[in-house]
Amino acid sequence: MRQKIVAGNWKMNKTMPEAQALSSEVMGMVSSEVTTNTKVVLCVPFPFLPVIKYLLGKSSVAVGAQNCSEHDWGAYTGEVSALMLKSMDIPYVILGHSERRQYFGEDGKLLVKKIDKALAAALTPIFCCGEPLEVREKGTHDTLVRQQVEEALFHLSAESLKKVVIAYEPVWAIGTGKTATSQQAQEMHAVIRKQLASKYGDTIAQEISILYGGSVNSKNAQELFSCPDVDGGLVGGASLKSREFVDIIKAMK
Ligand code: PEP
Numbered sequence: 001m002r003q004k005i006v007a008g009n010w011k012m013n014k015t016m017p018e019a020q021a022l023s024s025e026v027m028g029m030v031s032s033e034v035t036t037n038t039k040v041v042l043c044v045p046f047p048f049l050p051v052i053k054y055l056l057g058k059s060s061v062a063v064g065a066q067n068c069s070e071h072d073w074g075a076y077t078g079e080v081s082a083l084m085l086k087s088m089d090i091p092y093v094i095l096g097h098s099e100r101r102q103y104f105g106e107d108g109k110l111l112v113k114k115i116d117k118a119l120a121a122a123l124t125p126i127f128c129c130g131e132p133l134e135v136r137e138k139g140t141h142d143t144l145v146r147q148q149v150e151e152a153l154f155h156l157s158a159e160s161l162k163k164v165v166i167a168y169e170p171v172w173a174i175g176t177g178k179t180a181t182s183q184q185a186q187e188m189h190a191v192i193r194k195q196l197a198s199k200y201g202d203t204i205a206q207e208i209s210i211l212y213g214g215s216v217n218s219k220n221a222q223e224l225f226s227c228p229d230v231d232g233g234l235v236g237g238a239s240l241k242s243r244e245f246v247d248i249i250k251a252m253k
Helices: 016-033 046-056 082-087 098-104 108-120 133-138 141-153 182-200 202-207 221-225 242-250
Strands: 004-009 038-043 061-065 092-095 124-129 165-168 210-213 232-235
Touching: 004 092, 004 210, 004 242, 016 038, 016 046, 016 061, 016 242, 038 092, 046 061, 082 108, 092 108, 108 124, 108 141, 124 141, 133 141, 141 165, 141 182, 165 182, 182 202, 182 210, 182 221, 221 232, 232 242
Parallel strands: 004 038, 004 232, 038 061, 061 092, 092 124, 124 165, 165 210, 210 232
Antiparallel strands: none
8 A cells, every 4th residue: 555645845934942842843753644554754954964864863753854965975066965864774865846946947858867876875765746827827737747747757777767756746836826627637646656566567667656636735635635646635725834734644544
């Protein structure tokens, strides 16, 4: 049975004391909500990782990074490698978020390298894909998302693919308050799963968690998460408030 996951993407928000307070609050409220088949992840800014990792300790909440380099080591000022994350026991890393694609020019070729580095370091990549508004309006969103999935993931063996989490995040829904309807989300998740099945077979495709991201909140989470191919959420703004985030986690049940 595939895992249900709610991952918070804090982006570039919070000071260290605020980060500690938010993590403690989430950890305190969430323990009874998490079962063996569900996972809660806080993807926090790099400088907070060791402190939040220590603070969460052996609780049911895991920590993740929001990016990693395509290189292992060397003269790449400001970068953080998958090996560094691994050396701190960080289990998750978001890759290919639309903000990285838009502001830092990340494309499929680069994401292949980053995904390979993450997997080689035994991290779980949370790979993001999703179409901008103009593509949705043209009606070619299926084609674009399929292309994003294929170019970043289809070089992987089935064994490696099983270690990847996919997040479908329509760009027009990120940070806009405009959520995809549950029907739109389900349709696209089914398209992705079918695409995975055509390359890797149905058994593998059924094992991959596909999260929805884009203005998820405590009011819409339950309907979105009840879709058969939606296995949880990648949550931006609403993960910055403990009560709201925990209410989203509760909607996974
Ligand atoms: C995100 O950043 O991945 C995201 C989905 O943001 P928000 O929930 O704020 O739309």
